[in-house]
Amino acid sequence: MNHPQGVRCNGAAANTSCQALCNGQTVLNVACHRRTWNVGNRGAGIEINAQGNGVCACSNPGYTARPCTNTCNGPTQTIEVTCG
Numbered sequence: 001m002n003h004p005q006g007v008r009c010n011g012a013a014a015n016t017s018c019q020a021l022c023n024g025q026t027v028l029n030v031a032c033h034r035r036t037w038n039v040g041n042r043g044a045g046i047e048i049n050a051q052g053n054g055v056c057a058c059s060n061p062g063y064t065a066r067p068c069t070n071t072c073n074g075p076t077q078t079i080e081v082t083c084g
Contacts, residue, residue: 009050013030017037021046026055028054038051038053042056042066051063
């Protein structure tokens with residue numbers, strides 16, 4: 001079951017994912033707050049997820065956001081990324 005309040009990551013691990021998003025790079029298996037985060041290009045755009053199974057793999061339930069293309073399971077997911 002997904003968490004209604006969402007999942008989060010902050011600190012050095014979050015900065016790693018944030019920089020990958022900004023630069024369009026792939027970064028896999030970033031451990032943060034008991035989840036494994038991944039950032040990568042899935043061909044049609046960048047993806048960030050907290051699923052621990054790489055990119056371009058829609059798990060259900062899952063925590064995936066694709067800002068430039070359709071996200072897994074429709075447009076009900078939102079994501080906020082703040083780089084500091």
